[in-house]
Amino acid sequence: MIKLVSSIIIMTILFLTASCSSDDLPDAYPSNYLDYETKTALELPFNDEWWVFWGGHNVSDNYHAEYREQRFALDIVQKINGSTHAGNGSQNDDYYCFGKALNAPGNGKIIDIINNIEDNIPGQFNQDTPTGNRVIIDHENGEFSILAHFKKGSIIVSIGDNVVKGQELGKAGNSGNSSEPHLHYHLQNTADPFNGDGLPAQFLNYYANDTFIENGEPVKNQFIKN
Ligand SMILES: [Zn+2]
Secondary structure (H helix, E strand, O other): OHHHHHHHHOOOOOOOOOOOOHHHOOOOOOOOOOOOOOOOOEOOOEOOOEEEEEOOOOOOOOHHHHOOOOOOOEEEEOOEOOEOEOOOOOOHHHEOOOOOEEEOOOOEEEEEEEOOOOEOOOOOOOOOOOOOEEEEEEOOOOOEEEEEEEOOOOOOOOOOOEEOOOOEEEEEEOEOOOOOOEEEEEEEOOOOOOOOOEEOOOEEEEEEOOEEEEEEOOOOOOEEEO
């Protein structure tokens, strides 16, 4: 039952806003990994500057925090002049991140791919395949990276491939339970995106709001880049 619930709710509700008071927020999942130190040398899995829509350890900064696997997940978009899209946002091509390269955040082996899910019309959700098109990387140290919502057909790596940090995996899209084009990323301790513990993902050597971060976790509202 829990598995079913989490699989339905997994991923992004980007249109959810802070319309409710903090008293109304659900509790964060009681993780045993709050102070976990990431073993894999991770870098941000994209080029140029992106913006953290949801990220952090608290439910107010990160709606994912309610869920075990996604406890420390990030939803990341590109934002220019205060908006994630040009035009009226009715088409995926309006969104600045749509079709942008997504890269391996760390070295590892590709163990799972979905690449044939249609991209949604913005504002609609596909709850049948919550992750949409996805890539799972086994970092071969008990850590697994899950990247979700790729553009249909854009994934250019295969199961069994060894990838290196920074290698392109595919393009950002709007497939699965996603209201607009974005990257969902999280680290966890199993290969099954619906059964495992989410782990804090510390990235190395990036910029958050133009401040250099040697080792840190992006949080809501930060502009981040390598
Ligand atoms: Zn997400």
